[in-house]
Amino acid sequence: MIRKVKGTRDILPPESRLWQAVEAEAVRTFGAFGYDEIRLPLLEPTELFVRGVGEGTDIVGKEMYTFTDRKGRSLTLRPEGTAGVARAYIENGLGQRPHPLRLFYAGPMFRYEKMQRGRYRQFSQIGIELLGAATPEADVEVLLALHTYLGRLGFDDLVILLNDLGDPEDRAPYVARLKEELGPHREALCADCRRRWDENPLRILDCKVERCREIVSGTTPIAETVSAEARAHVDRVRELLETLGVAVRPAPRLVRGLDYYMRTVFEVVSPALGEHAVICGGGRYDRLIADLGGPAVPGVGFAIGEDRLVDVLPEAYCRRVLEVPFVAVVPVGAAAAAAQALAQRLREAGVRTEVEVSGRSLRAGLKWAAKTGARVAVIVGEDEAARGEAVVRDMAAGEQRTVTVDALVEAVEPLLEADGGADDGH
């Protein structure tokens, strides 16, 4: 048997409906904020991510799907979306369009990681990027869009964690200060943190080991050391969010794994998935486009992990999406044509309608209709077809009546309105 590649997955019906719903809601919500979709290649020059995401990051250092093509060029399956957006901005001269630019994207990303729940090698992200505005108000818009989106999906327990990373110039002095403060405790840190000491000292702040947390809790938060401008920026973001009623929790030790972030950084974690399960991450990246050789255009955005989002979707929302009422048309005898014609009438009225096309007996046909969960069965035999009629059967109630073809839609529709929790269980 040929099996799927490790870390990839098959999204089968009916779960695929949740994915469609989440994506459609993203188009709707972010569209309402003025964001239009940008569709980008999955394949990019490796150089883009090395320079964009950062050579020292885990993503670039050990997680990329990189290969050389037939002409010896080094290509990489995109591990994230923002670098591609920046590349497209530069390459297509989007700087010529009225700013700011509001862009939305959704699609698969690839990272070579050892997988576990909520972590795949091919996973999907939904994200937005606001390019060309450096103000706190821009950050606030992005966060408001995120908050609105999650709210529309029915989440009420998700918290946005927010921190201030300062400007790139603030980074080195802070790291020096951090090491100074941690120095006396260096030997008490966990093995991972002693490794991080040289590789990525900021990540020590994020360590989950109890002893490390204690040590780290005594250090100065990065936000207290950053430039006055950066600090004022993020303070303003918090202030505006508060007046808008967007709940945000300060997270002084929050750092992110991508080099391009600065000032405002944030994450959304799901209690349902545990502390590590970040379902959304984002922040400001004012230097990225310039670092990639483009104009000095600021940006802010986020990426939502669609797999994780779908995984923790509120149950009520799932029910609404999954329980779409539908009609099963069952022909009896030589009534196949009449069955299809009836089905078309229903479909034109917007009713989801399936026709029994396996040549089953009426008995088996109804059994099939019940099993697939049809709310209503429409039965049509040669007699009914000849008279221009059909039998409309309410599957939950077990009652039926004969109606003319012209009255079919109005006979069926009220039966679909009902909550219909009575039928098919499990």
Added chain:
RNA sequence: GUGGGCGUAGCUCAGCUGGUAGAGCACAGGAUUGUGGCUCCUGUGGCCGUGGGUUCGAGCCCCAUCGCCCACCCCA
């Protein structure tokens, strides 16, 4: 990359101290030749993850390998 758990039907699993493979659910048909969900009957479906070894004989024991899951790391 590190540590742990598990691989038998589409799914959940049983399978005794080694004796040639089972159940429930699901799926298809029938009992009821034009009426479903209950019941009953029948049927489809397995190189027991794979390879090697021990043995008269391996689903079971041994070795290897692959795959899956969980935690760490990291991130979405």
